[in-house]
Amino acid sequence: MMSILQVKDLTKIYGEGPTSVVALNGVSFRVDKGEFLAIVGASGSGKSTLMHLIGGVDRATAGSVTIDGHDIFKLNESEMAIFRRRNIGIIYQFYNLIPTLTAEENIMLPRLIDNRKPDADKLRSILETIGLSDRAKHLPSELSGGQQQRVSIGRALINDPAIILADEPTGNLDSRSSREVIDLLKLSNKKYHQTLIVITHDENIAIQADRILIISDGNILRDEEASQ
Amino acid sequence: MKLTAKLALSQIKTQKGHTIMTVLGIALSSAMLTATAGLVLSTQRAFEIVLGRDSYTPARTAALIAVGCVFATMIIAASVIVVSNAFRMSASERTRQFGILKSVGATKKQIAESVIYEGVFLSVIGIPLGVIAGLLVELFGISVANNSLGYMYESNAFAIDIRLPFAVSPLMFLLAVAVSFVTVILSAWRPARKAANIAAIDAVRAKGEVKIKNARTSKLTAKLFGFEGALAAKSVKRSRRGFRATVVSLTISIVLVMVAGAFSAAMNATIRLAFPVSGITAFAQFSSPIEYTYGDDSELENINYSTIDAHTAEKIIAKLREYNGVRVSGVGMNNITYTVTPPEEMMTDKTRQTGILAHGPTRAILMMVDGGAYAGLCEKAGVPVGSNILLNTLRFTSDRGKTSVFTPYNFAKQTLTLTGNGAPDTEITLDGVLSSDEIPAEMLSFGQAALMILVPRTDANVYHWYTNAKDSTGFAEYAKSVMAENIGSDKGLPGYYHVSDIATFKLQQETIAGTVMFFVYGFVGMLALIALTSVISTISTNLRARRREFAVLRSVGMTSDGIRKMLNLESVISSARSLLYGLPIGLLCAYGLYSGMRLAAEIPFRVPWLAVAGCVVGIFSITWVTMRFAASRTRKSNLIETIRREGV
Ligand SMILES: Nc1ncnc2c1ncn2[C@@H]1O[C@H](COP(=O)(O)OP(=O)(O)OP(=O)(O)O)[C@@H](O)[C@H]1O
Numbered sequence: 098m099m100s101i102l103q104v105k106d107l108t109k110i111y112g113e114g115p116t117s118v119v120a121l122n123g124v125s126f127r128v129d130k131g132e133f134l135a136i137v138g139a140s141g142s143g144k145s146t147l148m149h150l151i152g153g154v155d156r157a158t159a160g161s162v163t164i165d166g167h168d169i170f171k172l173n174e175s176e177m178a179i180f181r182r183r184n185i186g187i188i189y190q191f192y193n194l195i196p197t198l199t200a201e202e203n204i205m206l207p208r209l210i211d212n213r214k215p216d217a218d219k220l221r222s223i224l225e226t227i228g229l230s231d232r233a234k235h236l237p238s239e240l241s242g243g244q245q246q247r248v249s250i251g252r253a254l255i256n257d258p259a260i261i262l263a264d265e266p267t268g269n270l271d272s273r274s275s276r277e278v279i280d281l282l283k284l285s286n287k288k289y290h291q292t293l294i295v296i297t298h299d300e301n302i303a304i305q306a307d308r309i310l311i312i313s314d315g316n317i318l319r320d321e322e323a324s325q
Numbered sequence: 326m327k328l329t330a331k332l333a334l335s336q337i338k339t340q341k342g343h344t345i346m347t348v349l350g351i352a353l354s355s356a357m358l359t360a361t362a363g364l365v366l367s368t369q370r371a372f373e374i375v376l377g378r379d380s381y382t383p384a385r386t387a388a389l390i391a392v393g394c395v396f397a398t399m400i401i402a403a404s405v406i407v408v409s410n411a412f413r414m415s416a417s418e419r420t421r422q423f424g425i426l427k428s429v430g431a432t433k434k435q436i437a438e439s440v441i442y443e444g445v446f447l448s449v450i451g452i453p454l455g456v457i458a459g460l461l462v463e464l465f466g467i468s469v470a471n472n473s474l475g476y477m478y479e480s481n482a483f484a485i486d487i488r489l490p491f492a493v494s495p496l497m498f499l500l501a502v503a504v505s506f507v508t509v510i511l512s513a514w515r516p517a518r519k520a521a522n523i524a525a526i527d528a529v530r531a532k533g534e535v536k537i538k539n540a541r542t543s544k545l546t547a548k549l550f551g552f553e554g555a556l557a558a559k560s561v562k563r564s565r566r567g568f569r570a571t572v573v574s575l576t577i578s579i580v581l582v583m584v585a586g587a588f589s590a591a592m593n594a595t596i597r598l599a600f601p602v603s604g605i606t607a608f609a610q611f612s613s614p615i616e617y618t619y620g621d622d623s624e625l626e627n628i629n630y631s632t633i634d635a636h637t638a639e640k641i642i643a644k645l646r647e648y649n650g651v652r653v654s655g656v657g658m659n660n661i662t663y664t665v666t667p668p669e670e671m672m673t674d675k676t677r678q679t680g681i682l683a684h685g686p687t688r689a690i691l692m693m694v695d696g697g698a699y700a701g702l703c704e705k706a707g708v709p710v711g712s713n714i715l716l717n718t719l720r721f722t723s724d725r726g727k728t729s730v731f732t733p734y735n736f737a738k739q740t741l742t743l744t745g746n747g748a749p750d751t752e753i754t755l756d757g758v759l760s761s762d763e764i765p766a767e768m769l770s771f772g773q774a775a776l777m778i779l780v781p782r783t784d785a786n787v788y789h790w791y792t793n794a795k796d797s798t799g800f801a802e803y804a805k806s807v808m809a810e811n812i813g814s815d816k817g818l819p820g821y822y823h824v825s826d827i828a829t830f831k832l833q834q835e836t837i838a839g840t841v842m843f844f845v846y847g848f849v850g851m852l853a854l855i856a857l858t859s860v861i862s863t864i865s866t867n868l869r870a871r872r873r874e875f876a877v878l879r880s881v882g883m884t885s886d887g888i889r890k891m892l893n894l895e896s897v898i899s900s901a902r903s904l905l906y907g908l909p910i911g912l913l914c915a916y917g918l919y920s921g922m923r924l925a926a927e928i929p930f931r932v933p934w935l936a937v938a939g940c941v942v943g944i945f946s947i948t949w950v951t952m953r954f955a956a957s958r959t960r961k962s963n964l965i966e967t968i969r970r971e972g973v
């Protein structure tokens with residue numbers, strides 16, 4: 098099967114000289130299209146760093162990330178931005194919504210940025226999927242934490258990205274909301290055949306994945322198929 | 326609407342205080358630009374009306390435009406500083422928003438665009454308001470100018486009746502709008518580029534200000550002001566940029582106020598210099614023609630001049646008093662007939678130092694005053710009427726232009742020999758003395774390097790009649806007729822006369838000065854206002870950005886009093902700092918201004934204490950009031966709400 102994501106010798110060093118921190122130390126792995134990958138590891142092991150590099154919001158010290166045949170570090174900034182808005186959906190632990198925009202506007206954000214026509218049908222189906230049809234016109238401050246996170250998932254899904262990256266998407270939620278969020282992510286993973294990469298501390302979530310990557314001190318400790 | 330535009334608009338809508346202040350700043354600067362353009366245009370029209378069109382018209386127009394450009398440059402400079410600060414603040418408030426946009430794939434261009442849109446929206450509100458206000462300012466300025474121009478014409482100071490017409494032209498509007506708009510967009514440019522260049526990763530992580538350095542504060546601060554003081558010092562050090570913007574704007578205002586204060590003091594000093602004798606509203610003068618004849622060996626052979634005797638002078642006084650019974654005093658002098666060589670021991674050290682009277686014969690001036698005044702002066706000097714009194718004063722201006730008044734002679738009762746020029750020598754006994762501050766000012770208006778002696782009566786080649794009549798213009802008319810009746814070869818008193826309506830002249834000078842001051846203060850005041858809008862919005866934005874900090878401080882148990890104390894100290898620190906920079910710079914500028922004006926008139930440099938005091942009080946109250954106002958608004962917001970909202 099063709100791999101959608103290919104990470105090769107990825108290294109990230111923060112700072113310089115004696116105070117520098119090696120956050121990633123030559124990490125390599127591949128992810129197949131449609132796969133659900135969980136990344137786990139101790140705090141400070143380099144998970145978020147890895148995700149920022151894959152998402153193209155940060156630049157690596159060495160190594161490459163290839164998504165769908167594009168070496169993303171070869172793209173210049175605006176090419177990267179356009180590539181990201183069309184191919185990658187990012188979900189953070191803190192929902193990172195724009196407080197002055199309504200839920201539906203936040204969901205439409207990647208499209209609005211692309212100057213593309215808001216697609217009403219697509220929006221409706223996403224709102225239905227995330228279960229917020231009746232909250233579409235609300236501002237983020239009027240939503241609960243779980244609802245806000247669902248909005249940010251909707252935002253990640255709106256452009257049918259090839260890859261969804263989620264950094265501790267349930268880190269701030271209670272168990273019920275967590276379950277809803279993960280079910281939602283899994284649903285779109287199965288339904289639209291999107292590749293899903295989730296960073297998590299939650300074992301219950303990790304065991305639902307097709308594959309688990311364990312990271313320790315910037316290295317891959319283990320890479321195992323889940324025993325489903 | 327495009328998303329970038331929409332986000333800019335929502336920033337404008339949510340940050341109301343900041344928006345209002347920025348719009349005010351933009352409006353003020355475009356008002357000033359409009360008014361400047363309008364006044365230039367209207368002055369140009371006035372010239373054209375009075376002088377007509379001739380070959381100099383283009384040159385005059387060019388000169389006017391050049392003056393306009395100088396003012397415009399100052400206005401633009403102030404507004405660039407202020408408006409770019411406003412955009413920097415709003416961009417840094419939006420850092421997080423830009424990070425989110427970037428992580429969903431917005432390009433640099435789109436981020437920059439969003440900041441520029443903010444500039445466009447603010448201009449759309451601010452510039453039209455400013456242009457309207459500018460027209461009102463122009464109208465007001467013109468009416469003030471015309472008021473004094475009209476007075477000048479009526480009081481015969483100007484031969485022609487110049488009035489400024491209220492003038493507008495499409496070009497002027499276009500220019501004001503275009504320049505204002507370009508100023509705003511230019512100011513937004515750098516903050517926009519900076520915002521676009523923030524790495525997405527930093528922006529997403531950032532909770533407000535991007536980088537926070539560890540700020541150390543001295544133990545002394547903590548000891549003096551407690552924990553709150555240490556916190557205040559820390560936050561001043563940390564958000565250096567915000568505080569710097571406040572300090573720069575306050576410093577600009579201080580410098581402006583100081584310069585205006587110095588300018589007004591210098592103007593007043595110049596007027597005072599022109600009218601040293603206060604209380605006098607008009608005077609008439611007799612002066613004799615003087616003819617020198619020289620012999621074959623070009624030796625001075627004879628001086629031919631006419632004089633007025635005490636009797637005639639008193640007669641004229643009586644005549645002048647008939648005008649509504651006003652008070653008239655007279656001073657006359659003979660400064661031609663005699664020279665004197667005072668004995669060496671009579672010289673004071675100061676006289677020897679200056680060398681002004683030291684060597685050889687000096688002029689001897691014999692002075693007389695009207696009978697009543699003479700009796701008064703004799704009493705002052707403690708001598709009987711009929712005595713000769715030494716007027717022991719000298720006004721001296723050095724090569725460097727410094728004027729001083731000092732005592733030239735050591736007085737002792739003695740007899741001096743006066744050498745007559747074309748007249749027999751004579752002896753005179755000095756019976757008493759009057760010092761600088763005992764001598765009436767009008768006697769000193771003759772001020773010369775000479776030995777001055779007040780005598781009971783003499784034949785004067787110059788005589789002045791002074792009055793303090795209220796109706797100086799009427800008195801001057803009347804005095805002219807009296808002079809015409811008494812002075813002239815055919816009237817037995819050959820000589821010239823001249824009548825001066827001082828009060829009116831002084832009023833004219835003051836009117837001109839007042840008008841100039843109106844424009845200077847207006848200009849400076851508006852520039853300072855522009856700077857102040859920046860101060861207010863910087864302080865309140867800073868406080869808003871720190872809502873979370875306050876919420877956290879309160880959640881760990883800091884009282885509102887504690888927070889208030891912290892904010893008070895912060896405002897004291899930034900005020901003190903801007904005074905530290907502003908006062909010396911302002912003084913320097915004021916001194917520069919004086920040096921420039923001294924080229925035209927002899928005025929002493931004085932520190933404009935009034936302006937200094939005004940600045941100190943003004944600065945402290947402005948920062949304090951703003952802080953308190955902004956703080957009271959943040960305090961109203963709910964603690965949990967704040968922490969929660971900031972987490973969005
Ligand atoms: N901007 C930075 N500058 C310097 N060091 C950094 C920076 N960001 C991360 N690090 C360091 O890099 C290492 C990896 O950080 P990273 O955020 O990837 O950890 P993580 O696995 O996501 O941890 P957590 O589970 O707590 O989120 C850590 O040691 C961290 O201290």
Ligand SMILES: [Mg+2]
Pocket residue numbers: 144145146264
């Ligand atoms: Mg992390």
